[in-house]
Amino acid sequence: MNRPTQTQGARPMDASDARTLALATPPITGPLLAQWISGQRAFLSVLEEEGPAGADRLAAAHGRALAASGLDAQVFAQVESVVRNFCGILTTAQVLDRKVGQLEGAVNEADERARIASERDRLLALTPLRQRHGDEAVEALGAASSELMDLHARLHRAMPR
DSSP: OOOOOOOTTOOOOOHHHHHHHHTTSOOOOHHHHHHHHHHHHHHHHHHTSSSOOSHHHHHHHHHHHHHHHTOOHHHHHHHHHHHHHHHHHHHHHHHHHHHHHTOTTOTTHHHHHHHHHHHHHHHHTTHHHHHHHOHHHHHHHHHTHHHHHHHHHHHHHHSOO
C-alpha cells in the first residue's frame, strides 16, 4: 500500500492552528518592532564590546536590551522569535539565490533553476508567517527587513559559541 510517510500524530499546521498560536504572541506592528530593534541594538552594543565573553556579559546585554526597548522579557522574547523566523526565511532565500549562481553549465541547469526559483518564491510568500501573524505583521517585518537582517547577522557574529 502506498501511503505518504508521516510520523504518527504529525500533520501540517493549518490556518486555524496558526491563528490559535498567534494568540500567544503580541501583534507585530511597526512601533513594536521599533522598540525591539532599539533593544536589540543595546543588546549587541554590550556583546560587541571588547572583553571576556560569558554569562555575566550575556545577562548584562539582556538587561540593557529590556531597558532600551521598554518591553518586558516575555514580549521581547516573543518578538525575537518572530524576527528570527522571518530572518531565517530570508537567509534561506539568499542561499537559494547563491545556489542558482553556481548552476552555470550544470546538467539540467534549466530544470534546477526552475525548481530553486519555485522554492524561493514559496519561501518568500511567507505564508506560515501570514497565517500566524497576519499581513500587517509581515508588512511591518518587510519594511524593517534590511535592519532586521543586519541585526540578525551581527547577533550571529557576536554570540559566544
